[in-house]
Amino acid sequence: MGSLFRSEEMALCQLFLQSESAYTCVSELGELGLVQFRDLNPDVNAFQRKFVNEVRRCDEMERKLRYLEREIRKDGIPVLDTGENPEAPMPREMIDLEVKFEKLENELKEVNSNAEALKRNYLELTELKHILKKTQVFFDEALYPPNLPYDQEVYFDDDERINLLMDTSLHHLMHIGFVAGVILRERIPAFERMLWRACRGNVFLRQAEMDDPLEDPATGEQVYKSVFIIFFQGDQLKMRVKKICEGFRATMYPCPEAPADRREMAMGVKTRLDDLNTVLSQTQDHRHRVLVSAARNIRAWMMKVWKIKSIYHTLNMFNLDVIQNGLIAECWIPVANWEDVQLALRRGTEKSGSLPAILNRLSTLEAPPTFHRTNKFTKAFQNLIDSYGVATYREINPAPFTIITFPFLFAIMFGDVGHGIIMALFGGWMVWREKPLSAKKTDNEIWNIFFGGRYIILLMGLFSMYTGLIYNDVFSKSINLFGSSWHGAYNDSTIQQNKELTLDPADVKQYDQYPYPFGLDPMWQLSNNKINFYNSYKMKISIIFGIVHMLFGVILSVWNHKFFNKAMNIYCEFIPQIIFLTCLFVYLVLLVFHKWVWYGAGGDVSTSPSCAPSILITFINM
Amino acid sequence: MFKIILNCSCQVFIRHLVMAFCGYKLSLCVLLISVWGLFQLLIMGVFFYTETPAFLEDLPLEGLYDNAGKYMNEVHRGFKSNAFNCLIAACLYIITLGVSGWQFYLNQKTTYQV
Numbered sequence: 220m221g222s223l224f225r226s227e228e229m230a231l232c233q234l235f236l237q238s239e240s241a242y243t244c245v246s247e248l249g250e251l252g253l254v255q256f257r258d259l260n261p262d263v264n265a266f267q268r269k270f271v272n273e274v275r276r277c278d279e280m281e282r283k284l285r286y287l288e289r290e291i292r293k294d295g296i297p298v299l300d301t302g303e304n305p306e307a308p309m310p311r312e313m314i315d316l317e318v319k320f321e322k323l324e325n326e327l328k329e330v331n332s333n334a335e336a337l338k339r340n341y342l343e344l345t346e347l348k349h350i351l352k353k354t355q356v357f358f359d360e361a362l363y364p365p366n367l368p369y370d371q372e373v374y375f376d377d378d379e380r381i382n383l384l385m386d387t388s389l390h391h392l393m394h395i396g397f398v399a400g401v402i403l404r405e406r407i408p409a410f411e412r413m414l415w416r417a418c419r420g421n422v423f424l425r426q427a428e429m430d431d432p433l434e435d436p437a438t439g440e441q442v443y444k445s446v447f448i449i450f451f452q453g454d455q456l457k458m459r460v461k462k463i464c465e466g467f468r469a470t471m472y473p474c475p476e477a478p479a480d481r482r483e484m485a486m487g488v489k490t491r492l493d494d495l496n497t498v499l500s501q502t503q504d505h506r507h508r509v510l511v512s513a514a515r516n517i518r519a520w521m522m523k524v525w526k527i528k529s530i531y532h533t534l535n536m537f538n539l540d541v542i543q544n545g546l547i548a549e550c551w552i553p554v555a556n557w558e559d560v561q562l563a564l565r566r567g568t569e570k571s572g573s574l575p576a577i578l579n580r581l582s583t584l585e586a587p588p589t590f591h592r593t594n595k596f597t598k599a600f601q602n603l604i605d606s607y608g609v610a611t612y613r614e615i616n617p618a619p620f621t622i623i624t625f626p627f628l629f630a631i632m633f634g635d636v637g638h639g640i641i642m643a644l645f646g647g648w649m650v651w652r653e654k655p656l657s658a659k660k661t662d663n664e665i666w667n668i669f670f671g672g673r674y675i676i677l678l679m680g681l682f683s684m685y686t687g688l689i690y691n692d693v694f695s696k697s698i699n700l701f702g703s704s705w706h707g708a709y710n711d712s713t714i715q716q717n718k719e720l721t722l723d724p725a726d727v728k729q730y731d732q733y734p735y736p737f738g739l740d741p742m743w744q745l746s747n748n749k750i751n752f753y754n755s756y757k758m759k760i761s762i763i764f765g766i767v768h769m770l771f772g773v774i775l776s777v778w779n780h781k782f783f784n785k786a787m788n789i790y791c792e793f794i795p796q797i798i799f800l801t802c803l804f805v806y807l808v809l810l811v812f813h814k815w816v817w818y819g820a821g822g823d824v825s826t827s828p829s830c831a832p833s834i835l836i837t838f839i840n841m
Numbered sequence: 842m843f844k845i846i847l848n849c850s851c852q853v854f855i856r857h858l859v860m861a862f863c864g865y866k867l868s869l870c871v872l873l874i875s876v877w878g879l880f881q882l883l884i885m886g887v888f889f890y891t892e893t894p895a896f897l898e899d900l901p902l903e904g905l906y907d908n909a910g911k912y913m914n915e916v917h918r919g920f921k922s923n924a925f926n927c928l929i930a931a932c933l934y935i936i937t938l939g940v941s942g943w944q945f946y947l948n949q950k951t952t953y954q955v
Contacts, residue, residue: 714909
């Protein structure tokens with residue numbers, strides 16, 4: 220078995236597959252997940268490959284499944300995800316799946332179109348109902364118009380008061396025709412204006428708004444409409460009015476003149492509406508049932524189709540061997556997994572019952588792919604390193620060192636116990652609830668980033684708690700665990716007369732001559748020169764850590780040079796790098812340590828803090 | 842008839858009272874903030890009461906004092922008043938914790954009902 224220290228040794232192999240067993244063998248290798256196939260037909264167009272028809276069929280199935288999924292999501296039905304991993308079905312089962320999906324899709328489409336037709340019908344009947352209700356008012360006003368003088372009355376066709384001897388021409392003049400309909404509320408002003416202009420003010424429009432919004436069957440959104448009725452005289456105006464109504468896409472309804480007829484029609488409409496309601500709800504129920512039964516299996520179907528498609532996609536990369544009626548494939552496999560691949564091939568050929576597949580190792584000068592064997596813990600760190608650049612083949616893998624150095628360097632920058640506890644608890648919760656959280660499968664990208672890095676976050680939190688204790692920082696306040704080494708030994712009059720006082724480390728009364736046991740002394744948080752001290756101290760520590768880290772990286776390259784048998788590199792690359800690093804930066808580190816050790820309070824003036832040389836000036840002056 | 846209308850509107854009002862007026866995300870957010878607020882303010886209240894020197898900078902003190910006695914009195918008073926302020930704020934957070942917890946519970950119930 221390989222380790223994380225180096226990438227795995229890879230072997231280029233040639234695979235001879237019989238035509239019958241090719242599908243099952245590729246399926247088994249796919250489940251294994253340890254083989255990388257090379258494309259042996261790179262110049263061939265996607266539409267000229269051997270299995271293009273099967274891939275096309277898989278695309279069709281995928282499209283149908285996506286349509287089903289969209290409908291399921293539209294209805295808000297929860298999709299059951301049992302986490303099962305179904306194996307790729309055999310090619311002959313593909314036809315079964317195709318038929319099943321076709322049936323489901325057709326059924327759904329039929330149900331949807333029926334529902335739409337029913338909704339349209341429902342809409343018309345609702346509009347008619349509203350018309351019949353509202354036009355009652357209009358007709359009452361038309362029958363007894365408020366502005367008509369006393370002696371003149373409006374005559375209708377079957378009015379018994381028509382005198383047989385009366386002038387019928389007058390009667391015809393009095394005959395008013397009408398058109399009733401429904402129009403979108405927004406269009407009413409333009410409609411009115413158009414009618415007025417086109418008919419020269421000779422038509423009379425009454426309109427009333429409908430209170431409830433109606434559902435537009437095509438878009439499904441709620442729109443507000445108004446009922447209108449237009450009174451006119453004569454056929455010319457009637458044609459004109461009808462044309463204008465059609466232009467404004469107002470739906471016209473036949474409304475009977477007599478009130479008795481209208482009442483009858485209203486009754487009829489009401490019963491028809493009730494019937495339609497029942498039919499509509501039954502249609503919706505049927506659709507819901509179909510979708511619920513589909514939702515139970517849709518994940519498994521999706522996975523099966525994906526697997527079939529990927530198998531045929533892989534088969535497209537193979538070469539056809541006409542002589543022995545087989546397929547030739549080239550692939551990279553890790554040498555350590557040779558036996559596993561052989562086993563998988565044997566399983567595949569057993570399933571299809573044909574001659575066994577042959578696995579040949581080839582030798583090549585090409586650079587093999589880099590494969591690191593990771594588990595769920597090291598995977599996150601490996602991804603982190605790969606984002607800077609994938610290591611070359613068989614080079615030392617930086618990832619195992621990153622497991623410690625990355626969280627530690629983060630913690631040096633973070634350095635707070637309280638916030639470190641919160642971070643560690645968050646990481647710990649994600650690690651503890653790993654299985655249920657990973658089964659959730661959300662689309663939320665930010666959550667996926669956090670969850671993928673849960674081990675990194677946990678380690679960063681733990682290391683931050685440690686550096687927080689060293690910096691003596693708990694939510695930006697220091698805690699006094701061991702008793703401070705500094706004491707303010709001034710008398711009251713000095714304290715009262717001075718705004719600021721300095722504590723001298725040389726004075727035994729003010730400084731205990733031994734430091735705080737672990738971390739920074741808590742007295743520093745009350746001092747005014749806290750920043751001066753902290754900045755210089757933390758900067759020097761960061762420089763020391765950085766240079767140690769860089770030195771470590773350079774020293775690791777020795778193992779790489781020895782492994783690749785390039786002794787020349789040790790003399791020409793490694794030695795000059797070390798000389799450069801040491802003479803400049805290790806010298807700087809030594810200067811820092813020397814200044815810390817040699818110069819201090821108490822003792823000779825030449826070693827007192829006032830005589831301590833500046834490291835930067837010394838370094839530049841050399 | 843008036844009474845019937847009144848009765849109906851009362852029922853609607855009472856049903857609304859038990860309904861969630863916060864959504865799921867808002868109630869969860871306020872719940873977490875209340876938990877942390879309660880925790881932090883309780884600890885800060887205790888620290889102010891026991892007069893830890895770390896919180897010396899957070900006291901409401903003036904710049905200049907005539908004598909040390911007056912200064913020390915002000916310091917002690919400042920500590921006590923800040924401690925009580927923190928504890929009162931912690932009590933307010935208990936109220937928001939209760940309200941948001943109740944809302945969160947209601948939202949959980951409605952999501953389980955299908």
